Amino acid sequence: MYRINIIDARGTLHELEGADGQNIMAVAVDHDVPGIVGECGGDMSCGTCHVHIEDTWQQAAGQPDADETDMLEVVDNLQPNSRLCCQIRMSSSLDGITLKVAGTE
Amino acid sequence: MASTSEVEERADVVIVGAGHAGVQLVSALAKKQFAGSVVMIEAEEGYPYERPPLSKGYFSGEQQLGDILFRSPDYWGNSPARLMTGETVIRVNADEHLVETATGRKLRYESLIWAAGGNARSLPLPGADLAGVYYIRTLADADALKLRAEKSARAVIIGGGYIGLESAAALRKAGLAVTIFEAADRLLARVTSGPVSEFFRKLHVERGVEFRFGQSVAAIIGEGAHGVTGVRLASDEILPADLVIIGVGLLPNVDVLAAAGCATGNGIVVDEVHRTSLPDIYAIGDCASFASAGGYHRLESVPNATEHAQILAGVLMGEQPRQRAVPWFWSDQYDVKLKTVGLLSGHDAVVVRGNPDSGAFSVAYLRDGRLIALDAINATADFAQARLLIESGAPVDYERLVNPTIKLKDCTTPRVAA
Numbered sequence: 001m002y003r004i005n006i007i008d009a010r011g012t013l014h015e016l017e018g019a020d021g022q023n024i025m026a027v028a029v030d031h032d033v034p035g036i037v038g039e040c041g042g043d044m045s046c047g048t049c050h051v052h053i054e055d056t057w058q059q060a061a062g063q064p065d066a067d068e069t070d071m072l073e074v075v076d077n078l079q080p081n082s083r084l085c086c087q088i089r090m091s092s093s094l095d096g097i098t099l100k101v102a103g104t105e
Numbered sequence: 106m107a108s109t110s111e112v113e114e115r116a117d118v119v120i121v122g123a124g125h126a127g128v129q130l131v132s133a134l135a136k137k138q139f140a141g142s143v144v145m146i147e148a149e150e151g152y153p154y155e156r157p158p159l160s161k162g163y164f165s166g167e168q169q170l171g172d173i174l175f176r177s178p179d180y181w182g183n184s185p186a187r188l189m190t191g192e193t194v195i196r197v198n199a200d201e202h203l204v205e206t207a208t209g210r211k212l213r214y215e216s217l218i219w220a221a222g223g224n225a226r227s228l229p230l231p232g233a234d235l236a237g238v239y240y241i242r243t244l245a246d247a248d249a250l251k252l253r254a255e256k257s258a259r260a261v262i263i264g265g266g267y268i269g270l271e272s273a274a275a276l277r278k279a280g281l282a283v284t285i286f287e288a289a290d291r292l293l294a295r296v297t298s299g300p301v302s303e304f305f306r307k308l309h310v311e312r313g314v315e316f317r318f319g320q321s322v323a324a325i326i327g328e329g330a331h332g333v334t335g336v337r338l339a340s341d342e343i344l345p346a347d348l349v350i351i352g353v354g355l356l357p358n359v360d361v362l363a364a365a366g367c368a369t370g371n372g373i374v375v376d377e378v379h380r381t382s383l384p385d386i387y388a389i390g391d392c393a394s395f396a397s398a399g400g401y402h403r404l405e406s407v408p409n410a411t412e413h414a415q416i417l418a419g420v421l422m423g424e425q426p427r428q429r430a431v432p433w434f435w436s437d438q439y440d441v442k443l444k445t446v447g448l449l450s451g452h453d454a455v456v457v458r459g460n461p462d463s464g465a466f467s468v469a470y471l472r473d474g475r476l477i478a479l480d481a482i483n484a485t486a487d488f489a490q491a492r493l494l495i496e497s498g499a500p501v502d503y504e505r506l507v508n509p510t511i512k513l514k515d516c517t518t519p520r521v522a523a
Contacts, residue, residue, distance in 0.1 A: 030180050032135040039129075039411045041155050045435045045444055046408065047489070070485035074493055074514075 002095040006051070008034045009101055018090040024099070025049035025086035035101035042086040044068060047103075050075045051085045054098040061088055061097065077102045115213040116187070117141030118421065119204060121194050122220035122358075123153035125410035126390030128175045130218060131186045133418030143186040144212060146204070148193040149243060152178060157407060159247040160271040161437050165278055166251070170244075194221075197365040199383040216421060219373055219381070219388040220410075221358040228263065228351050232325030236332025238349045241268055250350070254279055257347035261285075261336050263322055265292040267436045268352035270305060274438040276348075277312050284315040284344060286322055298449070300468055301480050304461045308441060325349055355405055357392040370394055372403040377429075378420045379413060387420075389413035397429060402448070406434045431495045433488075444488040447478030447495045458487065459509040466509070467491075474500045474518075490514040 001017040004027055008014065018027040028036040028049070037048035044067060053061045058081055064072060065087075072082050082102060088094070118134070120127045123145050131145060147153065153175045162168035181188050189210075196205040197217065205211050225240035227233065237257075239250045254260070260276050262269045265287030273283045291302040306316060320338055327333040335345045357372040368374045368382035372394035379387045379395065390410040394403040412430050419427055433446040441464070452470035459466030465483040469476055469491070475498050481488035490513040494501065497517075505516040 029132065030177050032132055034136040037129075037132075037411065037415075039408055040435065041157065041407070043435060043437075045433075045442075045488075067485045071489050073486065074489040 002090045002092065003097075004028075004090065004094075005096070005098040006033050006036075007098070007100045010034070020090060020092075022090050023086050024051070024088045024090065024097075025084075027090075028085065033101065035103050036085070037103075038086060040086075044071060044084055044087060047071050047075045047084065049085045050077070050102040051083055051099040052077075052079055052102045053081045053083055054100070055081065057094070057097045057099070060093050061099075075103065113203070113211040113213050114144070115142075116144040117215045118143045118218060119212050119214035119216070120145040120218040120220055121204065122222055122390070123147035123149075123188065123190070124156065124220060124222045124390060125175075125407050126222075126414050127218070127220035128153050129411045129414035130220065130389065130418055131184070132176075133415055134421065135184065135186070137418060137422050139418075139422060141215070144189060145186060146189045146192050146194055146206065146212075148191070149245075150191045151244070152176075152181065152190075153188075154244055155407075156242070159244065160241050160268050160275065163247055164241075164251065164272065164275040194361060197361055197383075197386070199365050199367075199386060202385065215385065217386045218417065219358075219362055219386065219392060220390045220414075221361075222391040223355040223357040223405075225351070226354040226356045228353060230322060230325055232327060232333070233351070235325055235327045236330065237327065237347060238325055238333055238351065240351055241272060242355075250348070253348050254281060257281055259284075259344075259346045260348045260350065261322070261344060261346040262350045262352065264350075264352035264354075265289070265316070265318075266352055266354070267293070269350065270309065270438050271436060272350050272352065273309060273314050274312070277309075277314060278439075281348070282315075283313070284317060284346075285309070286317045286320060288319065288321055290318050292316075296449075297445075297480055298455050298468055298470070300455075300457050300461055300466075301443075301482070304466075304482060305438070308439065312439060355391060357394075357403065359392065362386070362388070370401070374401065378426050379417050387417055389417055402432075404432055404434075406432065408433050431492055433492065442483055442485075444481045444485070445479070446481075446488060446491045447476070449478040452477060454503070456503065456506045458506065458513075459484070467513075469501075469506055469513075471501065471503075471506075474503075476501050479513075487513045 004016045006014045025038040029038045039048045040046040155173045158173040192206040225242040259282045262285045322336045323339045324337045359369045363369045373388035375388050376396050391405045394401045436443045449470040454471040456469040467481040467484040467487040470478040476494045479491035500518040501516045502518045505511045
């Protein structure tokens, strides 16, 4: 299990654990983290798992592909460190990743 | 000893149905730190699961049960919401604020949320109850179907809607011969336009699916333990088949509430905040015929169920009702992703953006010069931008719309300064 730190819009830190290969959105909704809905179940079709990756983790998390970039173009609060977290799967290189919820509900 | 009529549980919120609407409501309330007690009653056994994968990844075997559960078992263990599975609600007493289940349990509610979805519409065909004939609504359906498909060579699908088409894609991947019967003269006739119908017809034909348009199955033939061996058409032609899938729509679950005196039409009739005609009873998801923009809609989709749940959660928390989001939908068939946003009824113009033969294009539906809906086939940017354009109601420039190299969001008509 790997550690995931998610800070919600109120500043509350949620310290979670995800299994190898598990996407971050799935972990977040399993803990009712406010602001992450995951409406489409991880199909990258809804934009409701929008997060900002903390600077030190940006490289490890990687860049969005073309489709994710298209979806991100229309979310509120788009920043260079924006990702849809259903597209980030946990691995040892992401152990301890910290990110902030970007969306509101 | 207390008589059964005195033995009752109570909860502030009782949710009937642990499908997409019910589960999202539980989550939304938890995120808002709802202080009341919540009980969710579900007829099926087992942990709540997502339905779209039943005709996609779960059907094809790419996903296992663990992949399609809404939440982990730990979630339900930790949740203050209580999950009651294997219990079917058979009666609602609106005056007494009581629900009763088939096993005789009674619960008293402050607020009752009917999120009971519906059942696959059955076809009164001779032979429809033979072994090897399936609807796809539940996990049990999908499991039985998968087992049968492993031993089958030929499948017949009755109904060329999304369920039928997605199942066809999964069955073709598994190597079965597939024939689809569609009563109309094109696919998805009620929900999309000619160009999109034609795209999907070609897509499936290229993958080896046979279509029979305007023809119908008169009887399913077979017998005994083996069940289905074929279908007989009105013309008396017989098509051999080892497996039949019927996908002809959903019957919303209305009987129990109707018996309780609730207004029903095409589903449970609700207002803008999902209140039914009975006090303290709400309805959300596939079963709800909801008021919107001067009319009523009943939409069978996951985004619709989620949206209803979000709206109702706000209502139950006493918040200002949020504005309804534009409806949207998705379907995955082979390597094609269809995403649709808005509702096209009432459109007066159709604009195709891009070339369908390229495998990536979109179709825009306009009314009075404004975008009201869009079908995007492998066209994520158009899909994403269409939602904003539909919400804003901005007039669009036809000449630019027709040019797929111009971004959709740049197709609005420049406003003339006063």
